[in-house]
Amino acid sequence: MFEGVSAGFAAAFSIANIGYLIVGCSAGTLIGMIPGLGPMTAIALMIPLASTLEPASGIILMAAVYYGAIFGGSTSSILINAPGVASTVASSFDGFPLSQQGHAGKALAVAALSSFSGGIIAALMLLVSAPLLANLALSFHSSDYFALIVLGLVSVAAFTGRGELRKALLMTILGLMLSTVGTDQTQGIPRFTLGLVDLIDGISFLLLVMATFAISEALLAIMDPARGRPDQDTKKLTSLKVSKKELKDITPPVLRSSLSGFFVGLLPGAGATIASFLAYGTEQRFANKEARDQFGRGSLRGLAAPESANNAAATGSFVPMLTLGIPGSGTTAIMLGALIAYGIQPGPMLYISEPVVFWAVIVSMWLGNTVLLVLNLPLIPYIARLLTVPRTALLPMILFFSLIGVYLVSFNTFDIFLMTLFAFCAVLLRTCGFPMAPLILGFIMGGMIEENLRRALLLYDDSWSFIWERPSTGTILLLAFAVLVWPGVQSLRERLKAQ
Amino acid sequence: MNSDRFKVRAFDTRTGALLLFVFCCAYTWQAFEILQINHTTALFTASSMPRFLGFLGMAVSLHLILFPGASSEYVAPPPLRRWLLMGAFLLLMISYGFALRPLGFMLSTSAFLAAGMYLLGQRSFVAFVSAAVIVPGLFWLLLTQVMGVYFPLWPMAT
Numbered sequence: 215m216f217e218g219v220s221a222g223f224a225a226a227f228s229i230a231n232i233g234y235l236i237v238g239c240s241a242g243t244l245i246g247m248i249p250g251l252g253p254m255t256a257i258a259l260m261i262p263l264a265s266t267l268e269p270a271s272g273i274i275l276m277a278a279v280y281y282g283a284i285f286g287g288s289t290s291s292i293l294i295n296a297p298g299v300a301s302t303v304a305s306s307f308d309g310f311p312l313s314q315q316g317h318a319g320k321a322l323a324v325a326a327l328s329s330f331s332g333g334i335i336a337a338l339m340l341l342v343s344a345p346l347l348a349n350l351a352l353s354f355h356s357s358d359y360f361a362l363i364v365l366g367l368v369s370v371a372a373f374t375g376r377g378e379l380r381k382a383l384l385m386t387i388l389g390l391m392l393s394t395v396g397t398d399q400t401q402g403i404p405r406f407t408l409g410l411v412d413l414i415d416g417i418s419f420l421l422l423v424m425a426t427f428a429i430s431e432a433l434l435a436i437m438d439p440a441r442g443r444p445d446q447d448t449k450k451l452t453s454l455k456v457s458k459k460e461l462k463d464i465t466p467p468v469l470r471s472s473l474s475g476f477f478v479g480l481l482p483g484a485g486a487t488i489a490s491f492l493a494y495g496t497e498q499r500f501a502n503k504e505a506r507d508q509f510g511r512g513s514l515r516g517l518a519a520p521e522s523a524n525n526a527a528a529t530g531s532f533v534p535m536l537t538l539g540i541p542g543s544g545t546t547a548i549m550l551g552a553l554i555a556y557g558i559q560p561g562p563m564l565y566i567s568e569p570v571v572f573w574a575v576i577v578s579m580w581l582g583n584t585v586l587l588v589l590n591l592p593l594i595p596y597i598a599r600l601l602t603v604p605r606t607a608l609l610p611m612i613l614f615f616s617l618i619g620v621y622l623v624s625f626n627t628f629d630i631f632l633m634t635l636f637a638f639c640a641v642l643l644r645t646c647g648f649p650m651a652p653l654i655l656g657f658i659m660g661g662m663i664e665e666n667l668r669r670a671l672l673l674y675d676d677s678w679s680f681i682w683e684r685p686s687t688g689t690i691l692l693l694a695f696a697v698l699v700w701p702g703v704q705s706l707r708e709r710l711k712a713q
Numbered sequence: 714m715n716s717d718r719f720k721v722r723a724f725d726t727r728t729g730a731l732l733l734f735v736f737c738c739a740y741t742w743q744a745f746e747i748l749q750i751n752h753t754t755a756l757f758t759a760s761s762m763p764r765f766l767g768f769l770g771m772a773v774s775l776h777l778i779l780f781p782g783a784s785s786e787y788v789a790p791p792p793l794r795r796w797l798l799m800g801a802f803l804l805l806m807i808s809y810g811f812a813l814r815p816l817g818f819m820l821s822t823s824a825f826l827a828a829g830m831y832l833l834g835q836r837s838f839v840a841f842v843s844a845a846v847i848v849p850g851l852f853w854l855l856l857t858q859v860m861g862v863y864f865p866l867w868p869m870a871t
Contacts, residue, residue: 398759607844610829630810646729676756
């Protein structure tokens with residue numbers, strides 16, 4: 215293990231990888247700052263570049279983009295009350311009032327410090343917990359993996375929000391359906407290719423991500439010019455200084471929120487959004503009356519808590535992805551797809567078979583958070599100018615980078631036509647309130663769920679007896695069932711109460 | 714995760730569910746067309762999962778059509794001209810796909826960006842030059858000179 219850790223340190227500290235880290239953090243901050251373009255879009259836009267790099271460098275770049283995008287989202291939340299992503303909505307509750315009171319610089323500094331602390335604490339916990347979980351996962355059979363994937367898919371659908379479960383479930387099924395296009399892996403039989411040679415290898419993951427996130431987001435912005443437009447002009451930044459007393463005041467919330475954020479991030483589907491709201495609510499309850507009254511009016515605690523929690527959760531979500539090969543969120547699903555494209559299969563064997571990639575990613579998290587604090591914070595006044603780029607130029611450029619990014623991978627114009635079709639469908643579905651993240655998750659997990667189920671059935675002589683013969687499989691499937699029916703039970707209870 | 718919850722919802726849930734129901738029906742029909750290996754006794758074949766997914770998708774979408782739930786809030790759909798504008802962009806993207814090889818990267822990209830900016834109401838000559846000429850030029854240089862990806866700038870002789 216120590217050899218792997220030292221190799222990871224050596225890889226992460228190489229000049230090239232530090233360069234990619236800086237580029238990733240800066241690009242992520244830039245993209246994350248644009249309202250509507252979240253970490254998923256940011257990572258999707260970076261995949262064409264990352265695919266030309268070594269696996270460790272590519273994944274370091276994408277992880278840096280992820281943190282950068284969350285940090286960028288906080289910046290637009292604080293400065294213009296336009297959260298770039300859902301996970302930074304809670305940051306705007308107190309960040310924007312601080313900005314309005316003329317403390318924009320201080321708010322950004324507190325956000326950066328809290329994010330840094332959250333990221334560092336969570337990366338430390340990841341360092342300890344990832345190998346433990348990976349060792350445990352080595353005892354898993356195909357049937358357990360099948361059950362775990364079902365749990366992951368169901369959890370993501372269940373966490374999408376009130377009344378959205380069936381929509382998210384339907385999008386997950388749609389993602390699974392799209393994953394079946396192409397040649398069947400075991401029997402070599404073409405499926406849903408419609409006689410087109412271009413579909414024999416299936417639908418490209420990058421193509422689907424670009425179409426459903428980057429392009430559909432740009433098309434929605436074209437249709438609705440008010441979408442994500444800032445409420446006010448960018449505030450003039452004031453001093454970034456934070457006093458010792460203020461630092462002392464925010465330390466306990468940061469520590470508590472970092473821990474809770476990491477554990478929420480571990481849960482499939484929960485992610486940074488739930489972690490940030492949970493941390494905000496918890497800190498509000500923890501605060502004394504005077505401090506509680508400040509929440510929503512520019513409380514530094516109210517800003518520090520969600521900021522540290524969302525960054526810690528982002529780190530925590532890497533644990534199931536790296537150790538089980540099961541992504542807990544849409545963002546890690548995209549990263550998982552990128553790893554598979556490299557020919558690397560994340561799972562319990564990853565830290566044994568690819569120790570450099572595994573440890574370099576973990577080490578790069580510390581470096582990434584340091585880069586965000588040291589480099590990005592002073593650059594914020596300049597980066598914030600991006601918000602003034604006219605949308606008349608920005609939107610066609612997003613379309614161009616998305617189209618050319620996919621074209622450069624295959625040099626096949628069919629991909630551009632297919633992307634256009636998918637983007638149109640994504641716009642229609644998004645205007646009807648159907649979420650896209652479960653679709654990507656379903657698409658990524660489609661091949662794995664089919665393969666593991668097929669293998670489990672083969673091992674048990676074409677019998678479903680593994681469900682009751684293996685207690686772990688049965689328990690996980692029962693848990694998945696409970697997660698699926700829980701929202702229904704809750705709403706039934708509320709209805710009965712109301713009567 | 715579902716950022717659209719905070720934004721526009723033009724149609725109600727039923728419309729989306731109906732679209733997906735039609736797709737699921739077509740998918741299920743196609744799932745039954747998947748070739749089967751003769752004399753196979755395996756319980757799980759290439760068409761097993763697609764068939765299951767097809768029926769599951771039909772059931773969930775049908776449930777959403779019949780019981781859309783209280784979450785489907787109605788917001789007035791964007792005006793027709795906005796849909797037409799999006800349609801124009803879709804056509805532009807398809808045209809870009811057709812033009813990329815015969816016109817080469819530079820001409821097709823500049824035309825794509827300039828047309829996109831024009832459609833969105835941009836009329837400044839400086840903005841056109843900087844976005845439609847300088848950006849693709851710099852991108853091409855980055856691609857070919859830094860990343861070492863071969864990509865012809867101008868139309869290739871056939």
